[in-house]
Amino acid sequence: MDYSFDFAPVFQAWRLLAEGAWATTWISAISMAAGLVLGTILTAMRMAPVGVLRALAIGYIEIIRNTPFLVQVFFIFFGLPALGLRLDAMQAAILTMTLNCSAYIAEIVRSGVQSIRPGQIEAGKALGLPSFDVYRFIVFRPAIRAVYPSLCSQFILMMLNTSLVASISAQELTYAAQMIDNRTFRSFEVYFVLGAIYLALSQLFSLGLQLIGRSYFSYPTK
Structure with a gap:
């Protein structure tokens, strides 16, 4: 193998990667908060004594959980404009992630209730x-x-799913990596660094969520 590894071009584009990581972080945070609120509402509808509310919640949850996330992204970004609702890439990414996350959260919260x-x-x-x-x-x-x-676990999985919204040119971390790859042609180095950044973000999100859990949901100690 005569391939010569060179990470310098990737590290020189650290600002673009940092901006992408920041975009991934705030997109995920907004979608988490909105998804938790919507998921809780869906849980209430799912357990409501009114049959129509239960049917609507069950139908929504089943549709979201049984269709690919990427198809949902394309439907929101490319399909809704046909109905007169046009969103930019970031808005479509946040909306899709919120809707997708809420369906899974609804079932998780329902099991807790x-x-x-x-x-x-x-x-x-x-x-x-x-x-x-x-x-x-x-x-x-x-x-x-x-x-x-x-x-x-669902929140972290959703954060990792942000990589798929690069398919509609949402300017998050994976999109930034693709731009660097197109400029440098250093695919191995670019995606190796990208994987490392996602791993670091997963650990940071996990730590932050653990701290929130200890602050608000831990049992009182003597």
Whole structure:
């Protein structure tokens, strides 16, 4: 093998990689927050006594979970303009990631809610707690605590899925790497560094989510 490794051209483009990493980070953060809110709403609809709400939630969840993420990206970016809704690449990326993530989060949160025993809810009501506080402290928070590791895994997977939105020229990390590769023709070096950056981002996201979990969802200690 006479290939000569040269990482210098890649490191010289560190600013472009840094901008891409930052874009990946804030796209993921926005999609995580919006996906958690929408997923919680879907959970409430999925468990509602009204049949129409349950059917809508189930239909949405099944459609999202059983179609490829890349197809969803293309549908949002290339398909919606036919209906008069035109989004730029970053807006389409955030919307698609939010919709995709919310369907998985809905099922994760639902499993957590179903782990709460009815007796706990009845006990809260017997103590005179308002309905909002019952669902906030006795249902929602313990449910999130129970499924928090699964939520963290889903969030990190979603962050890694941002690499697919480069297909619509969303200027995130993978798109930046493709630009560098086109300029330098150093594919091995570019994608080796890209993989290392994604690994570092995964560890940082994992650490941040662990700190959030310890702050808000850990059991009190004496």
